[in-house]
Amino acid sequence: MKEENIMKGAMFCTVMGIIGIILIQNFIDVPLVSISSLSKSDIDKYVRLNGNPTNVFSSDSISGFVLDDGTGSLPIVIFSETINIQKLSKNIQVLGKVSFYDGKLQVIADSINDIE
Secondary structure: OHHHHHHHHHHHHHHHHHHHHHHHHOOOOOOEOOHHHOOHHHOOOEEEEEEEEEEEEEOOOOEEEEEEOOOOEEEEEEOOOOOOHHHOOOOEEEEEEEEEEOOEEEEEEEEEEEOO
16 A cells, blocks of 8 residues: 555656646747857857758758858758758748857757748
């Protein structure tokens, strides 16, 4: 009987923890920034960028494009096979992590969404 109560309590705490994470996630907002405002101090930070994709590139292991937001341009790198760069619209929002490669800033995309 005691073990059953402990198991129920553990399951309750697990479910409440998952619900809490889902609720908190809605209040954590990744900042929308302009490309011109990015610097080396932003490396390893998550950002949202709006802009127009240009210069699409692809290889066996990665794909990507250059994002132009009117204030500057920046390479967006995609390692995920779930993002189809061939179907990008003219105005998109990128959520990703700022990184530094080959002497330049870039963003590793986690998600890409069309903007209406």
